[in-house]
Amino acid sequence: MAPPRKPYISIFLLSLFALFIFTHYSFSPPSLSNPTTHFLSPQNPTSSFTFTIKVLAFNRLSSLSRCLNSLSSAHYFGDTVNLHIFIDHFPNTTSFDLGQKIETSHNILDFVDGFRWDFGQKLVHYRTVNMGLQAQWLEAWWPSSDDEFVFVVEDDLEVSPLYYKFIKGLILTYYYNQSNFSPWIYGASLQRPRFVPGKHGNKINLDSGTRLFLYQLVGTWGQVLFPRPWKEFRLWYDDHKAKGIKPVLEGMVTTGWYKRMGERIWTPWFIKFIHARGYFNIYTNFLHERALSVSHRDTGVNYGKTAGPDSQLLDENAHDINILEMQSLSNLQWYDFCFKQILPGRAAKKLNEIGRILDTMGKQKPILLISLSKSSEEVIRNLICHFERLNIQNYIFIVPNSKSDLLLDLPRRGHPMIVIEEVFDGISVGKKSSSELIKEITVISYVIKECLDLGFGSWVMTSNTLPLVSNPQLDSTNSIDDFYVGKSSSFFFVRSSSSSRRVWHKRFLQKFAAFMDSFVHLDSSVKKGENFVDFVEEYAVNHDLRLKIIDEIGFTLKLERVDGNQTLPTNTKMISWSPGMNMESVHKHLEELGLWIIDDDSSCRAVICHHS
Structure with a gap:
């Protein structure tokens, strides 16, 4: 494990904090029946917002070790950053390799117990039964305030030492700066944009000058979640799940995943919610296949065998990129699930x-x-x-x-x-x-x-x-x-x-x-x-x-x-x-006549892509 870097305070980030001091705004909780009723920007905190890393792990010790070491090697500038590690249990079924599964779990627990985290609280949640990837995500967080943010990473992820510096600047710019705030933005993905879920959609084609853009798709390889949209999603999920409504959105590749994998995955639920609400995610474009978070795509729920890293980590020697260069929201481009510009x-x-x-x-x-x-x-x-x-x-x-x-x-x-x-x-x-x-x-x-x-x-x-x-x-x-x-x-x-x-x-x-x-x-x-x-x-x-x-x-x-x-x-x-x-x-x-094509959320039953 790499030793933690000495904390220090960035003069630039302190100046950003001073710049974004705004008056307080009241708000009401999001409503299931009328989600368009809350439009005010969140209250500006008198102290720093809280930031927690949620690591989702199962039985991949080497992957988890790589992930945690990369997180501990990042720069946190003296900020308090909490680390919550969720370790899923192996299925409680009798099998010939039961002893090996117990040993693997105990080895992971020993490693996590001994892992040093000097930046805030370390919490380990070891489940008693196998929950699966969907529950790992959905039950990882319930925001306690509108100043609480999480960064969710699966255990085969590796992050850049610069990732927190970017996230903090992004939250200050697009969450606490009222002129750039939009209640329709649910978070930010640090992975390289490379996937268009709408069938027959456009290829991702961004000019070299685009650093940030808005895209509806959630990114599971390093996703920052904003509190209010996540709460709204959890309430929406509860309502639809209780009524037996499935997250089927025709014309989407992810619907095929759901039909094949069912409740083992969570993203089709979130995608259906985002489609109904019309929300967007912030993405980066750092060129040369670089990103602030990289998935090694190790063997697991999503991959039958290890596929290797999808991108290259943006390191501290990348002098051609200023990660704190953030345009005003009005100048960013917006893209839907077909990667058609909105x-x-x-x-x-x-x-x-x-x-x-x-x-x-x-x-x-x-x-x-x-x-x-x-x-x-x-x-x-x-x-x-x-x-x-x-x-x-x-x-x-x-x-x-x-x-x-x-x-x-x-x-x-x-x-x-x-x-x-x-x-x-x-x-x-x-x-x-x-x-x-x-x-x-x-x-x-x-x-x-x-x-x-x-x-x-x-x-x-x-x-x-x-x-x-x-x-x-x-x-x-x-x-x-x-x-x-x-x-x-x-x-x-x-x-x-x-x-x-x-x-x-x-x-x-x-x-x-x-x-x-x-x-x-x-x-x-x-x-x-x-x-x-x-x-x-x-x-x-x-x-x-x-x-x-x-x-x-x-x-x-x-x-x-x-x-x-x-x-x-x-x-x-x-x-x-x-x-x-x-x-x-x-x-x-x-x-x-087959002409009523909206669902119970009054949103389109299908995503239909047309080439731009």
Whole structure:
């Protein structure tokens, strides 16, 4: 065993501590039913946070010796770092090698008892029965405060002497610095990123300048866990386990592992939880296959025979890397289980911010403007899963303030969004009526102009419509008309052309706004509009707007007309239903058609990867 290094205080880290002194914030515990309700950053501790290493061991003495020696050789700068060693028991079954198993366990215990740890408390937990790898992980920790962190390592892991220096800087930067804090980050992995669990996903391809990035996948070869997300996971696990719900997420390699190995492993459970919550993990990219923690992949649960180290340890002589170089959170890149880049924060609150969202749409045109005003959250989540299945990326959600959870949740998951009330407040039009409907229609009409000005056509539809193909095309593509209406499905299509831009100009928008104000103040016996299409149709009757009414037969199917287990006609491009249709009926019919693709967590049942 290498002798412990003399503790010393890093002047640089002391300056970091002084820099990140913030006021205290109150918080409530995470909720199973509504995990999006706690958004405040954690309290800044008056003293150092607590840090504990959790070593999970079984019957590999040489592996454990290598692991503990590497941990004791790291720099801790005089900090208190606790070491908890969990030694699993061999199965209590009669076998010819029982004596050898007892001897192996006793040798491990003798070694651990004699192992010197000068940096904090050493605790040894020797189990009385065989728990397995899943229980070793899940029962290793229950946080006692929001200032308690753990670093979980399996016994075939080896760490760099620099690992704690990096972890401490990362916690100070991304946990205690309010400007960089996000409740959606559950920890950090010190292993080299090398695995994409989504089938047919992208290869991990990072430029040489990327040091840190966000990735959904948990890293089991040296994982730092933040307290609140871990508590939330344990509660979620208890709930799902008690109900007999399995961590099956189609389209993931890890689901195949679970089907083959069952409850011997824990990662499919955590991955399913992360997928449902939309959380992320911090990863490093130190180039040349280097990492702060390396697995030797010794024979055990995961490997039938030793495979050897997966990476090279980053040592103290690596002068080309500054491990404390940490960008602001807003500058880091985010990746999902397919290693597709996520673009969080695309929420327009002003008209001039819509252009930046459109710049991210790539070559997919036209833009789908989806009103979320009159739909349940389940319907919206189901729609999003269909967008992911079809690889539809050219959409923008139009969201009212009343959908407060969605206002917070959609942009962080990378879904582009326009906030109705805030954009409306910045539009200079007559505002005799302040109804939510008028605000939404006004905003949509102005967004259409923004799209046309930047060369994008637009579909306007509600979330009570499901596209069944990735790019629904109208049959009248050679028509000279610019504006199309689907009356029964309440969709509106604007073709991108010079003639449509000449019609849909600023003066037209002002006239349309004045018409809406007068229309809603008509006698109550007159039918009032219920959505954007109703108002556009009514305006076109006596004004300068020519609409092409689309024959929707074969193009759109009304869900109300679906009988029993009827299959969809092959040429159907959309399916829609009335906003007043009973939610249970919607769920039932879509389930029968194979179009209800969310689970009990209202998250997608499958991960479907499309190459970027």
